[in-house]
Amino acid sequence: xxxxxxxxxxxxxxxxxxxxxxxxxxxxxxxxxxxxxxxxxxxxxxxxxxxxxxxxxxxxxxxxxxxxxxxxxxxxxxxxxxxxxxxxxxxxxxxxxxxxxxxxxxxxxxxxx
Amino acid sequence: xxxxxxxxxxxxxxxxxxxxxxxxxxxxxxxxxxxxxxxxxxxxxxxxxxxxxxxxxxxxxxxxxxxxxxxxxxxxxxxxxxxxxxxxxxxxxxxxxxxxxxxxxxxxxxxxxxxxxxxxxxxxxxxxxxxxxxxxxxxxxxxxxxxxxxxxxxxxxxxxxxxxxxxxxxxxxxxxxxxxxxxxxxxxxxxxxxxxxxxxxxxxxxxxxxxxxxxxxxxxxxxxxxxxxxxxxxxxxxxxxxxxxxxxxxxxxxxxxxxxxxxxxxxxxxxxxxxxxxxxxxxxxxxxxxxxxxxxxxxxxxxxxxxxxxxxxxxxxxxxxxxxxxxxxxxxxxxxxxxxxxxxxxxxxxxxxxxxxxxxxxxxxxxxxxxxxxxxxxxxxxxxxxxxxxxxxxxxxxxxxxxxxxxxxxxxxxxxxxxxxxxxxxxxxxxxxxxxxxxxxxxxxxxxxxxxxxxxxxxxxxx
Numbered sequence: 001x002x003x004x005x006x007x008x009x010x011x012x013x014x015x016x017x018x019x020x021x022x023x024x025x026x027x028x029x030x031x032x033x034x035x036x037x038x039x040x041x042x043x044x045x046x047x048x049x050x051x052x053x054x055x056x057x058x059x060x061x062x063x064x065x066x067x068x069x070x071x072x073x074x075x076x077x078x079x080x081x082x083x084x085x086x087x088x089x090x091x092x093x094x095x096x097x098x099x100x101x102x103x104x105x106x107x108x109x110x111x112x113x
Numbered sequence: 114x115x116x117x118x119x120x121x122x123x124x125x126x127x128x129x130x131x132x133x134x135x136x137x138x139x140x141x142x143x144x145x146x147x148x149x150x151x152x153x154x155x156x157x158x159x160x161x162x163x164x165x166x167x168x169x170x171x172x173x174x175x176x177x178x179x180x181x182x183x184x185x186x187x188x189x190x191x192x193x194x195x196x197x198x199x200x201x202x203x204x205x206x207x208x209x210x211x212x213x214x215x216x217x218x219x220x221x222x223x224x225x226x227x228x229x230x231x232x233x234x235x236x237x238x239x240x241x242x243x244x245x246x247x248x249x250x251x252x253x254x255x256x257x258x259x260x261x262x263x264x265x266x267x268x269x270x271x272x273x274x275x276x277x278x279x280x281x282x283x284x285x286x287x288x289x290x291x292x293x294x295x296x297x298x299x300x301x302x303x304x305x306x307x308x309x310x311x312x313x314x315x316x317x318x319x320x321x322x323x324x325x326x327x328x329x330x331x332x333x334x335x336x337x338x339x340x341x342x343x344x345x346x347x348x349x350x351x352x353x354x355x356x357x358x359x360x361x362x363x364x365x366x367x368x369x370x371x372x373x374x375x376x377x378x379x380x381x382x383x384x385x386x387x388x389x390x391x392x393x394x395x396x397x398x399x400x401x402x403x404x405x406x407x408x409x410x411x412x413x414x415x416x417x418x419x420x421x422x423x424x425x426x427x428x429x430x431x432x433x434x435x436x437x438x439x440x441x442x443x444x445x446x447x448x449x450x451x452x453x454x455x456x457x458x459x460x461x462x463x464x465x466x467x468x469x470x471x472x473x474x475x476x477x478x479x480x481x482x483x484x485x486x487x488x489x490x491x492x493x494x495x496x497x498x499x500x501x502x503x504x505x506x507x508x509x510x511x512x513x514x515x516x517x518x519x520x521x522x523x524x525x526x527x528x529x530x531x532x533x534x535x536x537x538x539x540x541x542x543x544x545x546x547x548x549x550x551x552x553x554x555x556x557x558x559x560x561x562x563x564x565x566x567x568x569x570x571x572x573x574x575x576x
Contacts, residue, residue: 003230007232007343010342010343010348010351013348013351013352014339014351014352014355017339017351017352017355017356017359018355018358018359019359020131020356020359021355021356021357021358021359021360021363022363024131024134024356024360025359025363025364026363027138028134028137028138029138029140030455030463030464030467030482031140031467031477031480032137032138032140032143032464032467033364033462033463033464033467034196034200034462034463034465034467034468035137035143035147035468036134036137036360036364036464037200037327037328037331037361037364037462037463037464038196038200039133039134039137039146039147039150040134040331040335040356040360040361041200041203041204041207041331041334041357042147042150042151042154042203043130043133043134043150043154043335043353043356043357044204044207044331044334044335044338044353044354044357045203045207046126046130046154046157046338046349046350046353046354047207047210047214047334047337047338047350047354048154048157048158048177048210049157049158049161049347049349049350050210050211050214050341050342050344050345050350051176051213051214052158052161052167053164053166053167053345053347054214054217054218054221055169055172055173055176055217056166056167056168056169056170056172056173057166057167057168061220063220064217064221065169065172067213067216067217067220068213068214068217069172069176070176070213071209071210071213071214071217072177072180072210073176073177073179073180073183074180074206074207074209074210075180075206075207075210076176076177076178076179076180076181076184077180077181077184077187077203077206078180078184078203078204078206078207078210079154079181079184080180080181080182080184080185081183081184081185081187081188081199081202081206082184082188082203082207083147083150083151083154084184084185084188084189085188085191085196085199085200086147087144087147087148087151088188088189088193089193089196089468089471090143090144090147091144092193092468092471092472092474093140093143093144093471093477
């Protein structure tokens with residue numbers, strides 16, 4: 001593939017990803033907006049792949065190595081922190097209280113002191 | 114591993130991310146979805162390790178250990194109430210990583226003349242710019258939420274001009290790079306100006322607008338990651354980054370729509386600057402504030418048919434979510450119908466209150482969204498406002514001079530009685546007066562929200 005073709009291909013999947021993103025997200029209820037944000041937060045940790053490539057890919061000099069190293073550290077904090085925080089949030093949405101018996105009627109209350 | 118195999122495996126990762134987001138639309142599947150996403154991320158990392166061009170395994174592993182260790186400890190230790198700042202922090206480091214990747218890529222490519230094609234240059238410029246803004250902006254958001262710096266809008270004369278100049282500097286350096294400039298200092302100027310802009314751009318935004326800012330910065334990091342995908346010709350980066358960019362943008366739009374303000378107004382309006390007319394109206398009401406004690410309120414609650422809680426950021430600060438649920442349980446035992454009315458922008462991130470109340474095991478059918486809650490207030494005996502302010506401010510309906518005029522609010526003043534739990538009469542985070550407090554239907558229960566609720570629990574037990 002020539003460079004131009006590759007670019008067009010990349011732009012194509014970029015545009016498709018935009019629509020996919022809108023489509024998938026518009027179904028998420030308000031209840032789950034925080035975990036959604038935290039979840040997408042973890043997903044953009046994928047930049048770790050980029051960090052690994054620039055750091056590991058036969059770097060030219062110390063500067064590239066240092067920049068790449070810091071990028072790897074930051075990106076891994078993003079990945080691990082993002083998924084762990086999201087998991088902690090979602091854990092809470094799973095637990096449910098057992099149904100309690102119907103509560104007493106109003107007139108069954110003791111009088112006010 | 115061949116490039117084809119690598120790309121196919123990256124495609125698997127993309128699918129897991131999409132599944133993760135899809136499962137997030139169902140509370141019962143959401144956690145599984147998150148694990149699927151994490152597995153996909155692990156796969157992408159393993160595949161990247163297996164690429165031929167990767168040589169320095171141990172150094173990468175060391176970096177991951179440091180970063181991942183920090184992330185794991187921070188994410189495990191943080192209290193649920195501090196979630197917004199954690200999300201901001203992890204978002205910021207992601208943006209920083211994207212900016213650094215483009216710096217390294219730029220540095221690598223400029224050695225050989227003609228190596229920096231226009232499209233690569235544009236991608237480098239965009240990810241460095243957006244990534245650095247996201248990094249610096251998120252750090253300021255973190256500092257504001259952690260109360261390391263004051264949460265109120267910080268403004269000074271000529272602010273917009275300074276912001277425009279700094280952003281202009283970053284753009285000029287970026288355009289020079291995109292046009293084939295191969296000087297190292299161009300990148301330094303770009304990164305420095307973009308970081309300064311990130312700081313300046315979040316500083317004037319008040320705490321009440323944080324849900325919009327955090328989701329916007331989240332979108333920024335996604336876009337920056339997508340741009341690094343173009344630099345490295347890597348599909349998994351492009352698609353995953355753009356998924357986040359698109360979803361973050363949509364969420365930002367939903368948040369600002371919930372406040373009935375344009376994004377530009379949220380970002381550049383320095384919300385919370387009390388206009389003279391708004392201040393005048395609040396004073397003009399000249400009403401008196403009625404303070405109540407816990408005993409009176411407890412009796413009101415125990416003899417009500419329908420009680421609604423309106424939680425706000427103050428609930429998170431006081432960490433009173435468990436106590437609120439205890440009180441709600443107690444009232445339910447006495448036959449009172451209890452619900453929670455949740456404003457879309459209550460708290461400091463989208464859906465913040467839902468998470469807090471879920472932590473306290475509040476069953477989610479009791480959580481009512483604004484559209485569902487508002488028609489009910491007319492039939493509600495007591496509304497208990499716990500640490501919310503702007504989202505129940507009637508000025509949003511009536512006072513055109515108010516900075517929040519036009520924002521849809523929870524119409525708690527339609528209820529029989531409104532009890533406001535508040536520390537003191539200081540205006541809220543956004544610094545706007547609230548005529549609700551002077552409404553004859555309203556009583557104030559002063560004190561720390563947690564202590565007040567605890568007192569209410571004791572007194573309701575005694576009724």
